[in-house]
Amino acid sequence: MKHLLLIAATLGLVSLLSLDTYAVNYTAMPDSDSKAESDDSSAKEKSEEKSEDTASMTFEEKLAEFNGGRSFLTDSRDLFAGKVFDNEGKSIGEIRDIVIGEGGDVMGIIAVLGRLSLGEAYLNAQDMDLEGNEKGYAIKYSKDDVRKVFLDIPKKAPESPEGKILSAKALYKKDVITRQGDGFGRILDLLFSEDHLRVEAAVIEVDFGPVRKRPIAVPIEALNFSQKRTKPIFTIDSKMAAKVMDFAMAQK
Numbered sequence: 001m002k003h004l005l006l007i008a009a010t011l012g013l014v015s016l017l018s019l020d021t022y023a024v025n026y027t028a029m030p031d032s033d034s035k036a037e038s039d040d041s042s043a044k045e046k047s048e049e050k051s052e053d054t055a056s057m058t059f060e061e062k063l064a065e066f067n068g069g070r071s072f073l074t075d076s077r078d079l080f081a082g083k084v085f086d087n088e089g090k091s092i093g094e095i096r097d098i099v100i101g102e103g104g105d106v107m108g109i110i111a112v113l114g115r116l117s118l119g120e121a122y123l124n125a126q127d128m129d130l131e132g133n134e135k136g137y138a139i140k141y142s143k144d145d146v147r148k149v150f151l152d153i154p155k156k157a158p159e160s161p162e163g164k165i166l167s168a169k170a171l172y173k174k175d176v177i178t179r180q181g182d183g184f185g186r187i188l189d190l191l192f193s194e195d196h197l198r199v200e201a202a203v204i205e206v207d208f209g210p211v212r213k214r215p216i217a218v219p220i221e222a223l224n225f226s227q228k229r230t231k232p233i234f235t236i237d238s239k240m241a242a243k244v245m246d247f248a249m250a251q252k
Contacts, residue, residue: 054200059219059222062200062219063217063218066218067216067247067251073191073192073200073201073217074132074191074192075189076098076168076189076192076199079095079098079136079192079196080096080168082136083095083135084109084111084123084136084137084139085133086143086146087138087139087140088142090115091115092115092116092143093115094112095109095110096110096112096120097109098110098167098169098192099166099168100166100167100168100199101164101165102165102166102225103221104199104200104221105125105198106125106130106192106197106198106199107124108124108128109125109130109137110122110123110156110157111123113150116143116147118146120155121153121154121155122155128140128141130197131195132192132194132196137196160227164225166225168199171202171232171234172189173187173188174232175234176202176223176234176235177235177236178208178235178236178241179237182208183207184206184236184241185207186204186205186207187202187203187204187205187234188203189203190202191217199220200219201218202217202218202220202223203215203216203217203218204216206244206248208241208245209245211249214248216247216248218240219240221240222237222244223236223237224236224237
């Protein structure tokens with residue numbers, strides 16, 4: 001709590017002077033500022049509309065949407081190759097991991113701030129006003145602000161003994177089981193929303209019953225996270241598992 005208060009106190013004035021929109025990855029020509037702002041606003045509105053559309057979908061509708069091209073979703077592997085930018089659009093580091101909660105919301109990212117000659121840091125999504133862009137994530141502070149408070153920024157994500165907070169990388173190739181303890185498949189990848197602030201689906205290689213080793217993008221709400229002896233366990237809801245099976249069988 002102390003480090004959060006210190007960040008807020010130190011950066012409060014700066015945040016008032018920061019740009020209202022997140023940094024974009026180009027230098028606008030002198031006469032193109034209005035167009036740039038309009039394009040950025042339009043892209044953000046489209047992202048919010050898609051998010052709202054997804055939220056109102058049924059589980060079956062999400063299955064069809066996420067497995068039908070999913071052009072508006074981002075593979076986690078693409079994000080892991082991304083960078084972190086300050087409020088001026090300047091790269092300050094590289095993404096090492098993404099920390100998510102059970103419901104799929106991004107809680108923060110682990111980044112190495114090598115461009116600032118600094119080490120690893122956990123950038124909390126709320127504290128840093130984290131926003132996604134085409135190259136990774138942007139924060140609302142300048143590189144100088146980050147340098148000033150670096151020692152007060154946590155180096156690791158908060159721990160959760162119940163396994164409710166997980167690193168995205170920890171999910172790769174992990175087994176998914178049914179509530180009866182039967183193997184259902186394994187996680188191959190995660191699909192993030194267009195703004196990169198939520199995991200919408202896990203790509204599961206379903207290997208259950210008549211369905212053998214078929215990758216299916218399963219909406220994240222179907223999975224329950226828990227932990228046993230420091231090992232993460234992923235359980236799929238029985239009713240949703242049946243719907244996934246029906247969907248997979250219909251695709252044959």
